Amino acid sequence: MRQFRIRGRRRNLILAILGLFVGSFVILDFNHRTSSGLVSQGGQGGQYEQGGQGGHGGHGGQAQLVFSRKLRSRVPWENDQECSHYNISHLVPKSQPVCALASYPGSGNTWLRYLIEGATGVFTGSRYKDLQIQMYGLWGEMRDWEDGTTIVQKTHDCHPDHVRNDFGGRGILILRNPYDAVLSDHNFLFGGHMGVGPASSFDRRDWEQFVSIETGEWLAMALNWTRSSTPDRLLVVHYEQVKNNLETEMRKILQHLGVAPDAGRLQCLLKHRNGFFRRKSNLKPEKLPFPSSLRSQMDQLIDNLNQDLAEQGYEQLPTELYKFYKKSDENIIEEIKAENVVIREMQNRMEGTAETDGINPNIGTKMVIDHYFRWLSEDDSVRGVRSSDDIKTLLMRKVYGGIKKYSNQDTITGLSERAEKILSYAVELWPTIQRPFQKDPITEVVESKGGHAKSILELAQSVRKQ
Secondary structure (H helix, E strand, O other): OOOOOOOHHHHHHHHHHHHHHHHHHHHHOEOOOOOHHHOOOOOOOOOEEEEEEEOOHHHOOOEEEEEEOOOOOEOOOOOOOOOOOOOEEOEOOOOOOOOEEEEOOOOOHHHHHHHHHHHHOEOOEEOOOOHHHHHOOOOOOOOOOOOOOOOOEEEOOOOHHHHHHHOOOOEEEEEOOHHHHHHHHHHHHHHOOOOOOOHHHHHOOOHHHHHHHHHHHHHHHHHHHHHHOOOOOEEEEEHHHHHHOHHHHHHHHHHHHOOOOOHHHHHHHHHOOOOOOOOOOOOOOOOOOOOHHHHHHHHHHHHHHHHHHHHHOOOOOOHHHOOOOOOOHHHHHHHHHHHHHHHHHHHHHHOOOOOOOOOOHHHHHHHHHHHHHHHHOOOHHHHOOOOOOOHHHHHHHHHHHHHHHHHOOOOOOOEOHHHHHHHHHHHHHHHHHHHHHOOOHHHHHHHHHOOOOOOHHHHHHHHHHO
16 A cells, blocks of 8 residues: 655654554553463364365466464454354465455455455455554454465566566455545545545646546556456456455455355355544535546547557456536536435434444554564574665654564554554544655655656556557
């Protein structure tokens, strides 16, 4: 997942504050409870148990999923009597090949992970380490994405070498209407997982340049993954179709993964389909995010990509479900107003209620810190030098070294309940804490990526030339 971009000394200051914050609670609030809370619900006897069929049937045939009994499991719907017997578990390390869950940011990757975990009973992984995602229940987030304990692994990378060498072309590609995907990423850049970006962005002079840059990245994700793989190894999933017909699309995904569908699980998933990261249901600004001149170019790009997908044997884009696509200004404003009517009704129904599915974020937070500190404590000779070792990694390794030296402990699985709650709260507040230090996201994108960016018209023409 794309992280907020913080520059120079301000970034170092924020990281230092975070390190000191975590370190202080480790040292001051550590007790000597056992770590039995991290024993799998499956029990302590033995390394694994056999599960249902699996093994990425779309690229490797059927196999048995081998669930770990040493790694912790989670009950996703424990407050629902009809669904509380289902759980989500890790696989035995190295028992499963990697399989990408690839997407442009803002395309519903986290939601699809939630759905895949519910449908398969297996945790999903990620090439990124997002504290908030782990905290809310996707407990494969902090695992090494290549360790074979997760069924798919999130990536926003689309370099052909990454597709071919890291994943062998195996994966699921999520494609979302580029109009909505760009707006969703705009929300994330300003508001994190559940906030929204300001509508005033639409009036900025650099807004169209921002949209062109982000549309270029969306197109690169679509083209590089489909052209660097083949339809028998890569399943293209359309976000809009998942929303419209969840069960049908999940059965396609299960077939691709080689996992036999469980009718009971799917029914529970339909009841709890929304997941835990839902943006606030605020009314939409009744103004045009994309002027008609820009939309005509984006529509051409969509048409050209559709033709390219068809020629390669992939399912085409469901343009009939796309907002903004080939619509007039008047149609778009009418649709926004109609959407606001629905939002108002939903706000009235949901007032005073909340759906959490019984998630205890403190457990995920403790697992975050435990996994992270184990990762930091790996010996360099074993761990090797990795391209992801940035200033944050180096700083946190030094912080952890000091904690180990003075606390005489290897992990922090003994954090008290009070410290767990405080750490969970800090993770939730982190986007707000760092905002004063953060450069304007749109300016950052334009300055860092705008030098060689193509216009949307040039992008549309390039699809047919390649």
